[in-house]
Amino acid sequence: MSTLEQTAPEQTAPEQTTGARRASVPATREEVLASARRARVAAAELAVATRAIKDGALRAMADAVLDRREEILRANALDVEAAVAAATPDSLVDRLRLTASRVEAMAAGLRELAGLPDPVGTIVRGSVLPNGLELQQVRVPMGVVAIIYEARPNVTVDAAGIALKSGNAALLRGSASAHESNKVLVAILSAAAAAAGLPADAVQLVPGTDRESVTHLMTARGLVDVIIPRGGAGLIAAVVNGSTVPVIETGVGNCHVYVDATADHTMALQILVNSKARRPSVCNAAETLLVHADAAPTFVPLAVAALREAGVVVHADAAVRELVGDVPGVVPATDEDFDTEFLSLDIAAAVVPDIDAAIAHITAHGTGHTEAIVTSTLAAAQRFTARVDAAAVMVNASTAFTDGGEFGFGAEIGISTQKLHARGPMGLAELTSTKYVVTGTGQIRASS
Amino acid sequence: MSTLEQTAPEQTAPEQTTGARRASVPATREEVLASARRARVAAAELAVATRAIKDGALRAMADAVLDRREEILRANALDVEAAVAAATPDSLVDRLRLTASRVEAMAAGLRELAGLPDPVGTIVRGSVLPNGLELQQVRVPMGVVAIIYEARPNVTVDAAGIALKSGNAALLRGSASAHESNKVLVAILSAAAAAAGLPADAVQLVPGTDRESVTHLMTARGLVDVIIPRGGAGLIAAVVNGSTVPVIETGVGNCHVYVDATADHTMALQILVNSKARRPSVCNAAETLLVHADAAPTFVPLAVAALREAGVVVHADAAVRELVGDVPGVVPATDEDFDTEFLSLDIAAAVVPDIDAAIAHITAHGTGHTEAIVTSTLAAAQRFTARVDAAAVMVNASTAFTDGGEFGFGAEIGISTQKLHARGPMGLAELTSTKYVVTGTGQIRASS
CATH class of the missing domain: 3.40.605.10 (Aldehyde Dehydrogenase; Chain A, domain 1)
Known part of the structure; x- marks a missing residue:
């Protein structure tokens, strides 16, 4: 560190x-x-x-x-x-x-x-x-x-x-x-x-x-x-x-972790828990878990158990609740939960039918900060990185890496979530502008 | 063209x-x-x-x-x-x-x-x-x-x-x-x-x-x-x-041409007339001429004559008027003239004691668009380019070159005079933002 x-x-x-x-x-x-x-x-x-x-x-x-x-x-x-x-x-x-x-x-x-x-x-x-x-x-x-x-x-x-x-x-x-x-x-x-x-x-x-x-x-x-x-x-x-x-x-970071159909479940669990619970009060912490329907029957119970072990309350949609039953630490998700930057040991969770539904969910609810996919399918990684509009898109990595220090910038004044001037972690260069210096030997411009 | x-x-x-x-x-x-x-x-x-x-x-x-x-x-x-x-x-x-x-x-x-x-x-x-x-x-x-x-x-x-x-x-x-x-x-x-x-x-x-x-x-x-x-x-x-x-x-371009003590007068005249009269209605046209006191006795009369020949009305300070006398096409400059983007065949003109006075004048009255120096002294060129805060600084070249086409960008959506995101001519790249794509193999971040 x-x-x-x-x-x-x-x-x-x-x-x-x-x-x-x-x-x-x-x-x-x-x-x-x-x-x-x-x-x-x-x-x-x-x-x-x-x-x-x-x-x-x-x-x-x-x-x-x-x-x-x-x-x-x-x-x-x-x-x-x-x-x-x-x-x-x-x-x-x-x-x-x-x-x-x-x-x-x-x-x-x-x-x-x-x-x-x-x-x-x-x-x-x-x-x-x-x-x-x-x-x-x-x-x-x-x-x-x-x-x-x-x-x-x-x-x-x-x-x-x-x-x-x-x-x-x-x-x-x-x-x-x-x-x-x-x-x-x-x-x-x-x-x-x-x-x-x-x-x-x-x-x-x-x-x-x-x-x-x-x-x-x-x-x-x-x-x-x-x-x-x-x-x-x-x-x-x-x-x-x-x-x-x-x-x-x-x-403001309403960050998502999307677990694709072909995700390695061990990897996905580690990334999920790290993204959510490493330091829940910071903007790169995950706030929503989305799981591909094909992965859900196996992955959702594992995820909920791992999150509960990390002290996380899961605000679960109906599909997630159906998979895990009525267990402590799982509460029904409200619509609002999917738009909430909890900044606490809480996470919203939903099952999505496919990657495009995940991307559409992120487009509707994300704040353009950091979005992660866990997948072993190249085409899914390509589709997600091309179509998700955010300052940082992670493939098989924790959302926690969106950070000037981690990116090797040496210093960070904040993480920009806008598109103008600077997007993502802002280091020293992002606090500069530029100037054109044009040096000639008497050049003048032709009339048009 | x-x-x-x-x-x-x-x-x-x-x-x-x-x-x-x-x-x-x-x-x-x-x-x-x-x-x-x-x-x-x-x-x-x-x-x-x-x-x-x-x-x-x-x-x-x-x-x-x-x-x-x-x-x-x-x-x-x-x-x-x-x-x-x-x-x-x-x-x-x-x-x-x-x-x-x-x-x-x-x-x-x-x-x-x-x-x-x-x-x-x-x-x-x-x-x-x-x-x-x-x-x-x-x-x-x-x-x-x-x-x-x-x-x-x-x-x-x-x-x-x-x-x-x-x-x-x-x-x-x-x-x-x-x-x-x-x-x-x-x-x-x-x-x-x-x-x-x-x-x-x-x-x-x-x-x-x-x-x-x-x-x-x-x-x-x-x-x-x-x-x-x-x-x-x-x-x-x-x-x-x-x-x-x-x-x-x-x-908005209140652009200046500063003629330094060691300027080549022929070059300075060409740059001045081109900067002012080539296309007076555009933002990179010069609106003020500043002349170093040492160059003024020789250069000012030549400049006024050349500007008058190009149909330009010179809004002259007292020092300039003293050098050229009471001639047609020269009117007394008001304070306002030095803050005016004429966009017409008018130019304000003043004599300054030295390069630092020219830089101070530009700092006070410029709009951060394009500023030009004509000089044969390296140290003057260095001082001017380092200290003048503008989108483009020209050394021995016409202000008219501040243009996406001239800069080789191929297309231009406008010339930014702000410091955030884009400064100077904006080409295609200036209409883009960036996204960080981070690809891993399951990396998680250590707790701090």
Whole structure:
């Protein structure tokens, strides 16, 4: 496991607090825009920073996070205290809580980023045109990247590091619940960047933790180049609907495992259990099992037993229930279950007459994240990969592999489920744009 | 010149009609959504269509356009008649008008598309992961592409052809003024596609020509994958602000030519005049001249003379006016002039103290389209290309080269001025997304 995975930006369940939330900090539109303007100025400097300078800053940030660990933990304790006082569920308090080892993992993540190649300056394509013009398409930073996220303070460090490595200024909008932690973390990162010769404004916490500050941020078109919302479906929908700044949508994953007629049952069971139960709260976890009717009589009872052993509740359609009878851990599936991203130890299960019915089910209910087929038939694998429209399609492999670290990208800012710009795990290159540089010797274009 | 360029989708001036417009055709939200749903069904079929089928359809479309030329011209005559009756300016009537040779150019464009390589299925990257998983990132169609455009009916055929070649269903929303032409053209294209074995719904005219139909289209998130507005700044701003579907912004170009201290003056004059006057109504035309103070005393008088000879009015700052005196064709520049995309035989002109002032001016006033430097100093070229943030940066070449045809892409759906997804001329590849296909032998992911 890479150290980066410990601070992994995998999508998790929406974070809802109960009872009395911490009061949010208000910010005026002008305060948010002023922050974005400073980020633009910083971005112009970052765009021409060498890799050596950027990597030096990342290492300095890692050192600073470790040096000032006590300060971070003290600020975090205030957040945790407030969350506990507000009767926040334990699982959310746990996400919010920093420990010495979590702080070490943050620093390790920054060091790992420093070791990755710099995407900026890569020549994506180049050619000499018939008239002698030299055409190059070169990777350049996006500019100002805004990331809107929920409670986990490690995202603050991850996102800042990934943005900086790819030459972008980061505008971070964390949640009110992590505000004390985030303030200290950003102050540390910003000071370290400045000491290493980069603009202090390269990493900023967006002023305000109220809803309006998000609105100001996502309508700062021209100042902010892209917004990446990372959180529950509600946050993502709000940003997508309200933003005039381009958005990269991340993470809702209603992922399916389809067990074909010719699947190896042992393989299928392992993939199914791993896809569902390895880490149920992340977006690449499976939420629905579909079984070909020919495989169902043998496979469904085995699957239900294996899932129950892993503590999974099976929301079963009539065909599945008929095959397994009335056993504990199996409940009738509602129509809604097949559209639900459980993010828990629950799975919907249905029998389908054939592969095309499986594909049609996935087309109707999937969210375009990760879809898996288990089969030993080449034509089935071909049909499934060609016809299923998703960021990642797995053949005889767990859905859990949809991950920047697993794909070898070294770092991941999230998993895009949209088709524009980036689809699937987003690494450093996905935080860049390109620029055409055309070099001539006085060429002019003929009139048409 | 390629035949495709005759039907070139270069950005042109906003099209405003005067007086009594043709009444727009209303459409309900449900009608627009139904059209989008049919497009989605068609898109699923198009995504797995072979290149042979798609190219056959493009050739069949070309044949049909020629065969039914009379019908097209009759419908177009109705549009032209209505435009003339509404006292539409001649330049707009000219854009609307089809002739036998324009229809031939449409057909030639379709044939040219049939000859281009298919972007779908290209493997963008591929590797074998340490655990033996085979990872491939494969180009796939976007799905449903909506194009919103103004009067020119040739865009209907161009856009349909480019969308189809890249495996996408096209939802075309032309203007009310071209509605009769567009109806006939889309009926012809759709019938030809169906006869060639593709879904008839692969090419559809969006119901309605009223404003509401645009609103319905751009809020059809989940049904439409991307919207490309092509037209004046007003149209683009309306779509960007109102759309929940991802948008690719095209075309506003406030392009600069910067003549550096060491520029070859003959070369600079040719590039300047070509950039400004070759085709002033397109988005890659230059709108501002900036001259280094050291070059100004010699170059500015030559430049003003050359521009005047080309019929260009120079909106000059005080320094330029001082150098040329009170001559016809030179008017004082207002502050606004430096932010204006004239799209006419007008240019703003200013003297700047050095290259950094030129870059700062471009950063403040440019629209991120095309910026050119004329210089013989390597360090100046390096500084300009590194620091100017635009889709295309030209060194010693005309701004007019920012064009899909000139760049060798074979086809162009527009020139993106945003950083997300596509930047600069958009060819067939820019109308695709990617999908990760991961093939294993039963791999599961270790628990972390």
